[in-house]
Amino acid sequence: MKSKLSFLLLSLIFYNYAKAQTPPGFKELLDSAMVRDADLKTQQTKNKLTELDQHKLKDVYLPTLEVSGMGGYLNATARIISPELNLEPFLTIPEGKYNNNINVSGFSGLAKADAKMLLYSGGKVKQLSKALQEKRQSENVLLEKTSDDVVAVISRAYDQLALVHQSKKVLDEAKRRLDANRKTADKALGYGLITPYDHKKIELAQATLDSKIVEYEGKKQLLLTQLEVLTGISNDRLQLIEPELTAIILRPPEKTIEQRAEIRALNHGISASDFKIKAEQTWWIPKVQLMASTYYVGLYGNRIKSSNDIIPPIPAINYPGRKLDWRPTNLNIFPLLTTGIGFKWEIFDGKEGKHAIETARIDRELLQIQKYDAIRKLTLNQANNQSNYDIANSQITFRKKEKELANNALIQAEKEFRYGMSKSTQLIEAENDLESVELEYQNAIFNQRRAAIELMRSTQELDINKLY
Structure with missing residues (x-):
């Protein structure tokens, strides 16, 4: 058992060490x-808020239960006017003869449980x-655009690092040539073939x-810091990256402007508005719910007492009459249960439903205007990106030819300087020209990659497999 744990621990350590020594790829x-x-x-x-709204909407069909209660002192008085009573020969009471105030006082308690279900x-x-389903799809589509933005940012930083790396190679090569020419200049100075000024x-x-x-x-250090902040990968591993710049060759786009995330999101938004209109149009339809209550x-x-006799005097039997004076220990009613189905039908709501529909x-009309405007702008953007991509490709061809000419010119200048046929000024100028056009060539590739990426984004066809 210990040997297995030791093996796993060593494997983990070796894996982490190997990973720390491996440069991270673009992926x-x-x-x-x-x-x-x-x-x-x-x-x-x-976007989680929309998901929460969906759950809340589903939960409207769940039953709700509400319990309430109340306790306190009760003092209530009811006025009762006696009706006509004719029990001849024993009793005759004209209407209104006895006006009684029935008073109830004491402590009371009330508890209630209500259950409702739509x-x-x-x-x-x-x-x-x-x-809400359409709204959520719209938000998910917009996540694609945000993801493409992240790809563009990381790709630009990565290509800038490659540009710096390639520029360093150009400068190192120029330094190697200058060092070799410096040796030639030292000998030429010793033989008096060039002046100290040329040297x-x-x-x-x-x-x-x-x-x-x-x-x-x-x-380079600034770009490494930027990548470290964006990715969280240690600077030590980022130092190991040695990217190269290569032009991106694109095929004609397979998608149209309609496939852009913005347009698809607006389409879902318009569909959501259609359903919202239909929802508002149901304002006049009766709503039905199940209700139950227990008290x-x-x-x-x-x-419980009365101000006057509740049983009037009966002279025939010599009955003096009697007031109500009752002191029950407690009096309660339970359960008092009601249950049934109720409905709500808004015949006229003060045009509130009509205004909600409008x-x-x-809102739907505004989304349609936004879609129309977005298609126009994105179409122009695609045409501009296509033009930039074509120009960038021509610039690569031009800079490549320029680099060949500058390289031949430097070879000729080196030969002439070596045999004392020209001064160091011509050699340095040729060296600077080659260095400049080589850097411009690398810049042309960098610009072409930027144009290619933006062209792919024009129709939502950004594919990282085509980048590296």
Whole structure:
């Protein structure tokens, strides 16, 4: 058992060590950035509110139970006017002869339990449920756009790092050539073939090149810090990345502007508005619910009395009459149960339902206007991105040809300088020209990649497998 645990521990340590020594690929950078991106997390968190609304809508059909109670002192008086009573020859009482105030006083208690359950909403809940489904799909589609934004940000930082890396290679190659030419200049100076001024020119070119190398190292550290913040991957592993810039060759787009996340989200929003209109149109349909209630009424330490006789005097039998004076220990009613089905039918609601329908229709109209405007802008954006992509491709071709010419010019200048046929000025100029066009060539590839990515985003066809 101990040997197995030791083996697992060593394997884990070796795995972590091997991972720490391996440069992260673009996929790992992107996955880490997706987890940490604040905009994406914020949008996902906000989308949970729609999910909660869906659960709340489903729960309207669940029964509700409410219990309430009350206790206190009761003092109530009822006025009773006696009716006409004719019991000849024993008793004759004209109407209104005896006016009694019946008083009830004491402590009272009341408990009540109400249960309700919606049986039929007039179709409103069904339509609202469909509207929320469309809203949720709209929010999920917008997550695709936010994800593409994260891909664009990480891709740009990664390509900038590649640009710096390639620029460093150009500068290192230029430094190697200048070092070789410096040796040639040292010999030429010793033989008196060049002046000290020409020799200093090469030294100055070397110092200028060294300063450029320091500058690019600073840019590299800044980009590594940016990637570390975006992805959470340690700077030590990011230092191991040695990316290269290659042009992205695209096929004609397979999708249209209609496939953009913004348009699809608006389509779902318009469908949600349609269901919202249908839901509001159910305002006049009766709503039905099941209801049940249970009551408990109790009176404690009470006194029930009358101000006058409740049984009048009966002279025939020599009965003097009697007032009510009753002191029950307690009096309660339980259970008092009611149950049944009730409905609510709004015949006229002061045009509130009509106004709600008009509001939903206006919301739908606004979404249609937004869709129309979005299609126009996205169509123009696609045309602009296509133009930028075509120009970027032509720039690569131009810079590549320019680099070949500059390289041939430098070879010729080196030969002439080596045989004393030209001064160091011409050599340094040729060296600077080649260095400049090589850097411009790398910049052209970087710009072409940016244009290609934006063109893919134009029709929501951004595929990271085409990037690296």
